Amino acid sequence: MGMGMSCIAPLVGSCCATMACQACQCCAVGIANVSARVAYCTLFLLSMVLSWILRDYAEPMMKKIPWVVRQAGSYEISSDVWYGQQAVYRVAFGNFLFFAALSIALMGVKERADPRDKLHHGAWHLKFMAWILFIIVPFFLPNGLMELFAWFARFGSGFFLIIQLVILLDFAATWNESWASKESEKWLYALLAVTVACYTGSITLIGLLYHWYRPHSDCSLNIFLITFTLLGCFGFSVLSVHPAIKGGSLMPSAVITAYCVYLCYSALSSEPASYACNGLSEHTATVTQSALTLGMLTTLLSVVYSALRAGSNASFFTVVDDAPTGTLLSAPAVDDSDDEVRPC
Template sequence: MFIFTGAFGWLWSLLASCAGYAACTVCTRASVQLTRTSARLTYCVLFTLSMISAWVLRDYSKPIMKHLPWIIDGHEHAAKEWFGVQAVYRISFGTWLFFAILSAALVGVRSRTDRRDQLLHHGNWALKAVAWALFNVLPFFLPNGLLGAYSWLARVGSGVFLLVQLVILLDFTCAWNTSWATKGDQKYLYGLLGVTVACYAGCLAIAGVLFAWFNPSGVDGGCGLNIALITVCLFLCAFVSAVSLHPAVRDGSLFPSAVVSLFIMYMCYSALASEPRDYACNGLGKEMSAAKGSTVAGGVLLTLLAVVYSALRAGSNTAAFFPGLDDDDVVAAEPSATELPAGARPLLDSPPEERALTSAGLDGEDDPEEGVRAAPARGGRRASTGSGGVKEDSGGVAYNYAFFHAIFALASMYIAMLMTGWGSADEESGLVDVGWASVWVKGATVLATAGLYTWSLVAPSLFPDRDFGLAQT
């Protein structure tokens, strides 16, 4: 009996070991395949981990950093907020450097046959993970002066990132409008009308809520700043709508104007919500001050996810930022003739006035390794595999790798500005994007949005011989 029990235990141990080994093997292969087939997703994960680390260290880094003499030199009695800002800058600097180096190394990659495609962008994930970790740790050994210089560079980079988001917004609205307006079906036109009315109704509703929340009664001296900001935003909504209907505008439409107007009012709300919590005219601040930690944490995570999505979307949308690229510069995924509806033509074969830009490459532009086939590079040929797929080295890249990583580098700077109140060391603990600097930056973003959209409307009329790539129908 003892021998039987011992043999059974040995067999059970052997089976458990085999099962564990098999599970580890499957997980390892699955993780390798995941990183190979979802390169952009993996970069997003690395970026998100860096930003969450920065958020945590912003509030809890002092016990660690006060023991680093090259950091506390001259700041032995600094407040907790100062240490938090230093930690955020260091994580942001390391993440920026990681993506900036990748961006510089991948400049000029146009074909899947380029060795840099597999060695740098899609391969060597273990080495890149180690490099990412080192880039997040090494900045803590740098002097404060270097990080001070980076903080000013980050302000500039953050402004560029905001402009990138504006271009994406304009590109998205024009593409949506053109797509539905050219369907040839009345239901899509009714859909455009319904969304347009809903957007303008939303603008009025937001304005009413803002007047109620950010113009409370009983405040000494009134809340003239808040009232002025809300009024200016409403005027800009009316202005861009009127310009889009002007007879001199060649491709004006109320639908993009409605979407842009809704975005303007949202940015107005975001600016007012970023006012300091102790500001008497910030009625929302009193509610947020009493919010639970989980509510604040949820808001911070949503902010981080929004930045990640914006970076991913912008980084994949090469056409919106480089409309003049030749086909052999970046080869976008393109449906075959058999996949197109009857009577339709491929997008790249359409005349300029019908080439509405796609929304960030999320409508099908992707890597062959990421589940979508890409068109072959100019002068190349498409090689098919036995399963009907496309070989990895048979075509051009689906998006500009260098631009993709550059956008994430800019996003790293933008997150640093959000977490530090655009460089203010007295940012409230536990909150992100709160402070007067954030208010003014978002106010400037509103003006830039209205200005860029107005320019996209009037530029084709002012320069009729140029193709601006935005068709609004």
């Protein structure tokens, strides 16, 4: 009897272990199927954190790589700047290749019945390994190719800022509509408070920018950038309440004004410490780090918002003007009914 039980026990244990593994696998597949957009955003977050670490803290580690040490000699700048810039370029290039390859492979996929949909919602272990490979490969590419990509990225970043503004405007318009539609005066007072706070903060920061980045009258470029930002924000704020603008509101304009003033601050804070017009040269490291942190958070939030709100809506960036009120973009709530967990 004892021998029989000793033979059966391992079999039962093996069956239980197999069933547990299958259950975990089913749960993992189910989570990946439902949360594909969240998973892609997670890869984007990992890329941002990796770029930040490699740029600011990985110099000793990278100096131990012989290829990196040899290539650094081709630059007439300090090794710290070289490692930081090149690390960010190469991580960004790897992500560009990874997501471009996925975009090409999934081009034309509109329904879950398409066999290629499995590549989008599944195979995450393979995609994660491919992502790591795409991140590593650019570190073995020549500097010249990275310089070309850097110029491409400069233009692409400008386009991304425009997209980011559109996403922020849609968020602010949705926020404004949600609070304005509530049948209570307290929500209208809350909207007024947010609007006043955004404009007050923006005007205060504009004044500080004139003080910090215009130490003397020869700083014409800084004066132009700050003044252009001020006039631009004033212009679209006036337009937002013009009778000719359907569904115009001052609150979304206040949010966009605050963001534009922040962008101006971020650009000016990136000026070299040796630049005569940088009034915060003694605090460049702290200022740059704060601008970087805010920029990373803003970028991450905009990407997550756009992915969750428009990840399965092809008309997200379609402007609509057929209603007197409402959001700027035709973006109804994402329908996740097709993202059900498939049986294992």
